[in-house]
Amino acid sequence: MPLIDETHNPALTSWVSSANGHADFPIQNLPLGVFSTRNEAPRGGVAIGDWVLDLAKAGRSGLLTGDALDAAIAASGRTLNPLLALGAGPRRALRRRLSQLLANGSDDQGIVEGLLYHAADCTLHLPTTIGGYTDFYAGIHHALNVGRQFRPDNPLLPNYKHVPIGYHGRASSVRVTGAEVRRPNGQRKAPDAEVPTFGPSQRLDLELELGIWIGPGNELGTPIAIGEADSHIAGLCLLNDWSARDLQAWEYQPLGPFLAKNFLTTVSPWIITAEALAPFRTRQPARAADDPKPLPYLWDETDQERGAYGIELSVLIRTPRMREDKQAPHRLGTGPATNLYWTAAQLVAHHTCNGCDLNPGDLLGTGTISTPDDSGVGSLLELTRGGKAPITLPNGETRTFLADGDELILAGRAVADGYVSIGFGNCRGQVTPALNV
Structure with a gap:
């Protein structure tokens, strides 16, 4: 390390x-x-x-x-x-x-x-030409919060604590902070409707994540061992994997999200290097006593001792009315990056265990990072209980999902006793209306 x-x-x-x-x-x-x-x-x-x-x-x-x-x-x-x-x-x-x-x-x-x-x-x-972008699902509280909405008695699927869950996203639509967030069009089907309709997403959401920038890669067919995986991580950034929840609900079976995700992913433009983050490495939170121990290819004691990051993550919103009234963005929540169930090294080791090659400049997303309660959830899907419990902003406006003109801002700050805190810059995007198709 x-x-x-x-x-x-x-x-x-x-x-x-x-x-x-x-x-x-x-x-x-x-x-x-x-x-x-x-x-x-x-x-x-x-x-x-x-x-x-x-x-x-x-x-x-x-x-x-x-x-x-x-x-x-x-x-x-x-x-x-x-x-x-x-x-x-x-x-x-x-x-x-x-x-x-x-x-x-x-x-x-x-x-x-x-x-x-x-x-x-x-x-x-963009700091690199991104050859490949992979989005994981390593935020356990996000997985639990969302899972409870659909499977109250069994929110986590059986494989979650055994294997890092991920899918390959679209690298071509990754952009740096400030890029326009065009509301996507796609198919959506209301629960009581017989057929789907086509049009702008009505349930546009954010996802608070960390991005992992890959340094040296590996040859095709040659896995990266868990004890070596950390040396392949060049640094981190903030990442907002914008999500159209209504499009996703209709399209995700059996192969997972497609148009619901590939319209835009926003990253902060600076790579906060592994070297700069050295003082902020911390112990990976202990697993519950009845959790399965990961298989040997995913387990390294040094990684468990210092594989997590002491980073405080925040989500802020600024609506058009707030801008007109010259009001500061409202903080929706703050939480620690240690709410990830898998370390960055475990994600790299799993990604390559079958021989898949990573290349310099590739990007991995951690998946949405949330707190167990509402103090720091990383999506409106969680905060509004799937749109059933609208939130009220300080100026009296309400939101279930994002409206046109809303600006979302992610912030991150690495903190450790005895060291100067460092930040990530911001990761922001403003929603613009969908195009007529």
């Missing part, structure tokens, strides 16, 4: 003044992304406070050598796939050197200042 080193020192500050005390991007974070500026092509960058450091320019600056230089050169193009393919060594070397260059007292401040762009002047892009 990634090591804690001098880059995590809570006393470390930066000459980039906005980084000191920054809610998301202090010098202890240094996430990776892809940005562009006016008249300049997309290339790799690192967030530091309210600024973005240009990795292409850094590679030509003469300030980097060895693995750090190799990493910057690999990140100089339109995607970070070449950098992620290099693995943790070069990534860590780049992080350590950038930390030195950006820290207070750096002798090279004058040169590094020329590598910075104000974030407000930058456009952020």
Whole structure:
């Protein structure tokens, strides 16, 4: 697992003044992304406070050598796939050197200042070309909350605690924060109707998830062992796997969701690296005494000891009326990422146990992360009991599912005693009306 080193020192500050005390991007974070500026092509960058450091320019600056230089050169193009393919060594070397260059007292401040762009002047892009996207169902409280609506006496299906459940999503429709959320059209069938109808989804929902970015991949036919799986994880992001619940209810049998999911998945644009997250690794919550122990290919004691993440996740909503009245977004809930039943390493190990190959830049979704109660559920399906119990917002508006114009915002913050907290940036999208088909 990634090591804690001098880059995590809570006393470390930066000459980039906005980084000191920054809610998301202090010098202890240094996430990776892809940005562009006016008249300049997309290339790799690192967030530091309210600024973005240009990795292409850094590679030509003469300030980097060895693995750090190799990493910057690999990140100089339109995607970070070449950098992620290099693995943790070069990534860590780049992080350590950038930390030195950006820290207070750096002798090279004058040169590094020329590598910075104000974030407000930058456009952020997908950090990788995503060859494959897989969505899991590892949030056990979400599985229980939803299962109770349909199977009150037996909410979990028999395989849930034995095998990580997942399906292959559509990589082409993954977009970064701010992308338009066009209400999807599709078939839906009311419970009392004889035939389905076609039209806009009436039960549009969010799903609060973490995204897992894959670093080095594996050869087809060669599984990744559970003890090695962590080294194949480059970092995390926030992920909203928008869901049309009415389309899904009609189409999901026997092969699972299709049009209900593939219209859009929104991710936060910065890869919060495995190295930055090292201080926030924590013990995977203990399983109930009567839960089955996972099969050996899914079990590693080190992974159980530090395979979970101490990340606080939140969902906020801002309706059109709230924007008109200049009201702040309303927080629907907050909960910990430790509400996942399977670790990220277990998801990688299971994904590849049959020989399936993962590639640098591939994306895995954890599945919706929820709390056992309403304090931090990750979907309106849970919060409104399938639409039967509308929620009332502070301004008196009610919602069962999302209305046109609603803006959903996901937020994440990694927290651990004795360390500076780091954030993910936001993951937001605003619903626009369906097209006439």
